[in-house]
Amino acid sequence: MPTQNTPNAEKAPSGAMHAIAAFIDRLWNADDKTLRWVLGALILALACFNFLRDLNNPNHAFWDESYYLTSTERYIEHTAQYASHPPLGFMFMDLGTKIVGGNKGLNTHPLAEVKKIDSRTLVNGYDFTGIRLLAGVFSVVSCVLFYLIVLRLIDEAFEAFVFSLLFVFENAFIVHFRAAHLDPYQMTFTLGSVLVWLYTFAREPKRPILTYAAFGLLCGLSFMVKVNSLVMLALGGFSLLRDLWMERNRTALVRSLVRGTAIAGAFAATVAAVFCLHTVLNPRAPDPNTEAGKRDLHYMTTRYQDWMNGKAPLSVGVLWDASSGYYQYMKHDFDFEVKAEKNGSQPIEWPLMSKPINYRWDFDGKKTAYTQMVGNPVNWGLSILGLIGAAVLILRRRSWKDTDLDHRDMGRLEVMFAMFMIFWWLHIYLGTQRVMYIYHYFIGLALSYMIVALVFRIVSRRYAIVAKHRFSILCAISLAIAGGFLFYSPLTYHYYLSRDECELRNAPFPALICQPVKKK
Known part of the structure; x- marks a missing residue:
């Protein structure tokens, strides 16, 4: 019998390679709808890997977790x-602890007695997975929402995927969002409001009242996490003002007033509902003998305390007193806060990644592990280029009447750029009133990444040389983003580094002080 030229052992690898090549070929030649789903699934997978792994590391409270562990315990x-x-x-943090069900055998009650803890006094064995869990989950949702936003902005799947990597591989987001901090919840609702807004700007929604109300609801949810996102309501104002300007008649005025009322009504209803839910879920009166109880009771009215002590029924008056007391507490909480702090930064310098923060470092006798709030320098560099490019394109359109620019894309770019500037300048003002930190810039940073995507779309369709090398440029950007992320990932994930490995991360700019500091 004739012998076979190819042994069976060699057929399997050849068949596997053929199958992989066939899959890549089908993916490369897939229709746009299929490609959008596949790349969206890839964004989801990358986001889960980056934001959801190893949540209990470091297993110590750092930065604002020192405050939020106490709030969650209450x-x-x-x-x-x-x-x-x-x-x-805080409601989401509480829900995460209930889902995981950790720390049941530990005495965590002392956390409820204070407003801030010293992480060194935290009960041994405390598991942070639960309190950090939903922050990681919301971060993954944020990545998907960002992909959908960019896809809506530029309407091209591969470009949307590449520029979504700016969010997915942003070290500053990852290190801050994987902890028990408020920002991932705020970011998710903020991005949701931006996505809904895109269905209102320069187009007529299928269900306009419902769409504008959804925008107001999402802004309300974001506001009820951290109040600085209130500024995002301006996006809805841009849509209403544009529609009114385009028609300039009584019908348009009435329509804009009705839709503006839908935004305001949904926003106000959301704020009221969250405050009421907070009151109903926490009927137990604070202990006046604890530091936390004394501070809270100072702002709680007699009627509210009577309800908590079982002396009066729940009523609208009780809900009003509880909510207004919360507002008064927030209003005066920063009265005696210093406006200068070593980790504080000036908002005018935020786009330059001013003042990265060392959240924590642990020395094992040989190497040091860092939890460092430092961003991906590739992303932040592209952000600056995008903002400069946006300013140039807008100036050309408005000053030289450049009619070659796509009006739809330019309209979106102008609004996104205006929204970024409003956010940035508002926080520059807030920086004169209280101490600010670089993570207060995160919403502005996300807006700048959207601007990068829009600028690239406009430039690549206007200039032939960019269009010709578009795919190569996008691939190079992807590799650069991934490289920047990997270089700083030890600082993001609390990995141990030698001193030389640490000092290597101080190029091309000083990112941290390597510990322990050498004695002079």
């Missing part, structure tokens, strides 16, 4: 309380 015990920020984020 939620666990259903004790009435007030905080520096609205209550919605």
Whole structure:
């Protein structure tokens, strides 16, 4: 019998390679709808890997977790309380602890007695997975929402995927969002409001009242996590003003007033509902013998305390007193806060990644592990280029009447750029009133990444040389983003580094002080 030229052992690898090549070929030649789904699934997978792994590392409280662990413990015990920020984020932290069900055998009650803990005094064995879980989940949702926003902005799947990597591989987002912080919840609702807004700007929604109300609801949810996102309501104002300007008649005025009322009504209803839910979920009166109880009771009216002590029924008056007391607490909580702090930064310098923050470092005798709030320099560099490019394109359109520019894309770019500037300048003002930190810039940073995508779309369709090398440029951007992320990932995930490995991360700019500091 004739011998076979190819042994069976060699057929399997050849068949596998053929199958992989066939899959890549089908994917490359897939229709746009299929490609959008596949790349969206890839964004989801990358986001889960980046934001959901190893949530209990470091297993110590860092930065604002020192405050939020105490707030969450009072939620666990259903004790009435007030905080520096609205209550919605703490509700999610409480829900995460209930889902995981950790720390049941530990005495965590002392957390409820104070407003801030010293992480060194935290009970041994405390598991942070639960309190950090939903922050990671919301971060993954944010990545998907960002992909959908960019896809809506530029209407091209591969470009949307590449520029979504700016969010997915942003070290500053990952290190901050994987912790028990409020920002991932705020970011998710903010991005949701931006996505809904895109269905209102320069187009007529299928269900306009419902769409504008959804925008107001999402802005309300974001506001009930951290109040600085209130500025995002301006996006809805841009849509209403544009429609009114385009028609300039009584019908358009009435229509804009009705839709504006839908935004305001949904926003107000959301704020009221969250405050009421917070009150009802926490009927237990604070302990006046604890530091936290004394501070909270100072802002709680007699009527509210009577309800908590079982002396009066729940009423609209009780809900009003509880909510207004919360507002008064937030209003005066920063009265005695210093406006200068070593980790504080000036908002005017935020686009330059001013003042990265060392959240924590741990030395094992040989190497040091860092939890460092430092961004991906590739992303931040592209952000600056995008903002400069947007300013140039807008100036050309408005000053030289450049009619070659796509009006739909330019309209979106102008609004996104205006929204970024409003956000940025508002926080520059806030920086004169209280200490600010670089993570307060996160919404502005996300807006700048959307601007990068829009600028690239406009430039690549206007200039032939960019259009010709578009795919190569996008691939190079992807590799650069991934490279920047990997380079700083040890600082993001609390990995141990030698001193030389640490100092390597101080190029091309000083990112951290390598520990332990050498004695002179």
